[in-house]
Amino acid sequence: MITFNEKLLKAADMNKSWLCVGLDSDLKKIPRHLGTDPEAILKFNRSVIESTSDLVCAYKPNSAFYESLGPDGMRILKDTIGAIPDDIPVILDFKRGDIGNTAAMYARSAFEYYGADAVTVNPYLGHDSIEPFINYKDKGVFVLCVTSNRSSNEIQKRLMIHDEPPPVEGISPLAKAKTLAEFFRCSTSTVYMHIAALAMEWNNNANVGLVVGATSPSELEKIRKKVGEEMPVLIPGVGAQGGDLESAVKGGSNSNGDMAIINVSRGIIYSNNGSSFQESVRRKAAHYRDAIMAVSKKKRAQKKLLENT
Secondary structure (H helix, E strand, O other): OOOHHHHHHHHHHHHOOOEEEEEOOOOOOOOHHHOOOOHHHHHHHHHHHHHHOOOOOEEEEEOHHHHOOOHHHHHHHHHHHHHOOOOOOEEEEEEEOOOHHHHHHHHHHHHHHOOOOEEEEOHHHOHHHHHHHHOOOOOEEEEEEEOOOOOHHHOOOOEEEOOOOOOEOOEOHHHHOOOHHHHHHHHEEEHHHHHHHHHHHHHHHOOEEEEEOOOOHHHHHHHHHHHOOOOOEEEOOEOOOOEOHHHHHHHHOOOOOOOEEEEEOHHHHOOOOOOOHHHHHHHHHHHHHHHHHHHHHHHHHHHHHHHOO
16 A cells, blocks of 8 residues: 555655646636537646646646536546546645544545545544544545635634643643743644644644645744654645745755645646647646756755755
8 A cells, every 4th residue: 555645755756846736727717729618627637637747746636626517527527537647646625624424425535436645624623524534544634724815814823822732841831931921922822833733643644734825934934843854735825826936845845855745726727828738838837846846956955064064
């Protein structure tokens, strides 16, 4: 049994890439010459995959773009996943989160019907809404932590008070606090950092990751420091949403420049609406792949330099 993380690392090494192409395929935006019915989306997706499969570490179809088309769309989503080479992981972006027995059905749908290698999930309902996904030990589960939408700070960046702050070196942080400022600092955290800590607790099968938007670079850096070297972080928001690629790779990758999955959707797949769109898609994907790997390489070089001093 190959796990999601193993498959991800093999694909990243094979293609020398930490680029994930998002397949957010909209019938209104794809090239007209492919057609105007739902089947045109499948043609489009296959063309994108053929043009980029040697440039990516993963693909991320967003289920909403397919579910909106009804039964045809669900079939096209399954066929799209089937068109992706077996050695490239598929992250199904559907942000599910529900009570346990319902979550179990969502997990079965994602992993057994659609054949995805990983999913995105919403942690708002707590551990029992995530557990059915985590129980598929060979699959990946990306927990929403800091999203790239404009109103994410309404909840995710709010401060929360801990009933029992986690101990540091076996001592309660509250017992060590000597000032009101220290007491406040050690008894509170942001919601997103609490989610990151929970994700670490839930990671008994080494198959949990986080979703952190490139539009929050300082938060991304804090989260990577919190979760350590091994946990994958899925980073949307580069490109059309304005996230800075260099900051995303620097802050989101581990000390080797790895495990930061940089997702780009619109910035690649809609780069050309004419008959030559495949060439444009490939050119854009290569540009992003090379830019990501340049930052990753620089980070690895800095690590080696520090090790040798």
